[in-house]
Amino acid sequence: xxxxxxxxxxxxxxxxxxxxxIFSGAVQRLEGxxxxxxxxxxxxxxxxxxxxxxxxxxxxxxxxxxxxxxxxEIDVDFFVRRLxxxxxxxxxxxxxxxxxxxxxxxxxSDGLPGITIDRYGRFFVLQLLSAGxxxxxxxxxxxxxxxxxxxxxxDRSDVSVRKKEGLExxxxxxxxxxxxxxxxxxxxxxAILVDITQGHKTGFxxxxxxxxxxxxxxAAGRRVLNCFxxxxxxxxxVLLGGCxxxxxxxxxxxxxxxxxxxxxxxxxDVSKAEFVRDDVFQLLRKYREEGRQFDxxxxxxxxxxxxxxQLASACRGYKDINMLAMQLLAPEGILLTFSCSGLMxxxxxxxxxxxxxxxxxxxxxxxxxxxxxxxHPVMAPYPEGLYLKGFACRVI
Numbered sequence: 001x002x003x004x005x006x007x008x009x010x011x012x013x014x015x016x017x018x019x020x021x022i023f024s025g026a027v028q029r030l031e032g033x034x035x036x037x038x039x040x041x042x043x044x045x046x047x048x049x050x051x052x053x054x055x056x057x058x059x060x061x062x063x064x065x066x067x068x069x070x071x072x073e074i075d076v077d078f079f080v081r082r083l084x085x086x087x088x089x090x091x092x093x094x095x096x097x098x099x100x101x102x103x104x105x106x107x108x109s110d111g112l113p114g115i116t117i118d119r120y121g122r123f124f125v126l127q128l129l130s131a132g133x134x135x136x137x138x139x140x141x142x143x144x145x146x147x148x149x150x151x152x153x154x155d156r157s158d159v160s161v162r163k164k165e166g167l168e169x170x171x172x173x174x175x176x177x178x179x180x181x182x183x184x185x186x187x188x189x190x191a192i193l194v195d196i197t198q199g200h201k202t203g204f205x206x207x208x209x210x211x212x213x214x215x216x217x218x219a220a221g222r223r224v225l226n227c228f229x230x231x232x233x234x235x236x237x238v239l240l241g242g243c244x245x246x247x248x249x250x251x252x253x254x255x256x257x258x259x260x261x262x263x264x265x266x267x268x269d270v271s272k273a274e275f276v277r278d279d280v281f282q283l284l285r286k287y288r289e290e291g292r293q294f295d296x297x298x299x300x301x302x303x304x305x306x307x308x309x310q311l312a313s314a315c316r317g318y319k320d321i322n323m324l325a326m327q328l329l330a331p332e333g334i335l336l337t338f339s340c341s342g343l344m345x346x347x348x349x350x351x352x353x354x355x356x357x358x359x360x361x362x363x364x365x366x367x368x369x370x371x372x373x374x375x376h377p378v379m380a381p382y383p384e385g386l387y388l389k390g391f392a393c394r395v396i
Contacts, residue, residue, distance in 0.1 A: 003032030004041045005055065005063055012044040015051055018381040020065040020108045022053065027062055036166060037135025039066065039074045054113070054132020058166030064113035064132055074136070079112070079143035086110045087147070090119075093375055101185035101194070102375040103206050109379040114165075115140065118202040120194055122150060123179050125202040128157045131165045141174055152176025156202045171197075182258065184265065188213055190240065191265050192233050193258055200230060207372040207388050208233070208300065211336065214370065215298060216241030218334045218392065222295035225249070225328070227280045227321075232259025234298050239268045243296070247274040249283055284324035297325045299337040300390075304344075311343055315352055318344070322356035326364065329395045338370065338390035346389045353391060368392035 007015075011026035022042065034040050034055040042051040042063060049070055053063035066074045083105070090102050104124070105117035114130025124144055128134050134157075144153055153175040162169055179196040186192075187209055196203040212234055219241030226235045229248035232255075238246050248259050256275040263270050276283065280301070299322060305314035322337055329335060339349045350366065357364035370390035378385035 001032050002041060003030075003034040003038065003055070004043055005030050005053070006043050006047070007045060007050070009045040012050055015042065015065070015068075018068055020053075020113050020382060021061050022063040022065070024060050024062045035135070037131035037133075039132070054130065054135065056131035056165050059131065059164050061130075064108070064130055066111075066113070066132070074139075076139055076143050076146070079136070079140050080146055082111050083143055083147045089377075090375055097209070098186055098188050099209075101187065101204070101206065103373075104375075106376050106385065108382050109377045109385040111379075116202070117144075118204075118206060120179075120183055120185055120196060120203065122148075122152060123183065123196060124148065124151050124153045125196055126153060126155050126157065126174065127159060127202060128155075128170075129159065129161055129165070131167065134162075134165070134167055145175060152179070154179055154196055156196070182261070187233070190233070190236050191262075192236070193231065193262055193265065195231075195258065199255075205230065205233070205300075207340075207376045208338075209373040209375075211300075211338065211370045211390055212237040214368065214392070215336055218296055218336070219243040222334070223247075223293070224296045224298065225294040225325075226298045227284075227325070228299070228301045229256070229259060231255050232262050234300065235259060235273060236262050236266050236268065238296070238298075239263065239272060240266070243272070245272050245274065247276060247294075249276045249278055249280055251277065251279060253277050281321060281324070284321070284328060288324060288327050292328065293330045294328055294333065295330050296334040297329060297336070299325050299335065300340075301338070303341045304339070305341040308343060314341060314344065315348070318349070318352045319356045319359065322353055323360045326357055326360035326362045326395050329362075331396060333395050335364070335393040335395055336370075336390065337393065338388065340388050342384060342387035344389070346386075349389055350391065353393060357393075357395070363396040365394040365396070366391050367394050 006028045008028040040055045051065045052067050053065045101120045104119045114133035116127040118125045158169045158171040182193040194203040219238035224238045224243045224246040226248045229250045235246045235248045304317050372388035
């Protein structure tokens with residue numbers, strides 16, 4: 001029996017615009033008893049076929065569309081086609097920017113909802129974030145092996161969002177050998193060490209590549225404070241840009257040790273680098289009390305908001321931390337500030353920065369805008385794919 005999901009009357013509009021999500025409130029009825037993640041047919045209230053999707057009974061996103069083409073089956077060939085299309089675009093980016101690491105599959109925006117694949121040389125790191133992605137794990141693995149016969153595949157599906165899909169967290173080797181403790185990758189003219197098995201996300205913040213390069217042009221001769229520095233890629237970049245000194249701040253000594261190694265790996269002067277293990281909020285207040293100043297501050301915090309109920313408190317957190325940064329900047333200092341929270345719109349984030357400047361009793365000019373790098377594309381019908389936003393501000 002064909003398993004079908006029928007939409008309530010009038011709820012097909014988003015699918016006709018090719019948005020890939022079907023929320024539980026749009027469901028009229030379900031025909032058949034599909035397993036979690038199984039492929040089902042999506043129909044409007046009159047029974048007209050609309051799409052083929054993965055069913056997720058535990059999630060508010062009840063189904064995620066694989067295809068809007070009636071004759072396209074969800075099999076190994078389907079995943080091979082998606083991988084080949086994505087790889088063609090990434091080949092262009094890799095040649096342009098001197099990369100051997102990039103996001104190969106950016107979920108819905110590459111036509112594979114719930115699937116993230118980051119490539120670090122011959123190591124492919126998966127995050128399977130939806131029931132459909134997990135259901136097709138064997139098929140996707142086979143497709144990757146067909147496209148990349150010599151690849152090693154590692155699973156980093158160890159993120160809490162899987163629980164919303166009724167999935168357990170998972171990590172470990174899928175195919176091939178375990179990645180080395182630290183793997184060196186290339187980004188523009190930088191070498192960066194990546195911890196695939198234990199690092200944040202899949203090991204590295206590939207999405208900030210363009211912003212890291214842009215930071216250099218503001219860095220010459222400046223005293224730089226890199227907050228939430230992680231493994232110090234921004235610090236390496238501003239040193240390459242000729243900064244006078246850079247202070248990297250993170251709560252983890254382990255990542256600060258890798259940051260030092262990254263500076264040494266790029267044959268830069270470690271005496272121009274300071275590494276501080278501390279809570280950024282507390283340290284900024286301490287620096288303010290001490291009267292310490294910087295000429296440039298990079299503010300790239302973790303996600304402050306996971307759901308709409310947290311948005312108000314996240315706004316306060318973003319305003320507070322940016323106000324403190326502005327109070328530490330010398331006149332005509334540069335603030336590079338970012339939000340990776342998808343629920344934080346660009347307009348709202350800009351307003352928060354403006355409010356922070358008022359509270360800091362400083363004037364701020366927005367001089368440049370940032371977003372995620374091009375290997376994290378945003379499919380036109382799926383604006384939720386845009387999550388990273390940032391600004392360069394001149395603080396007077």
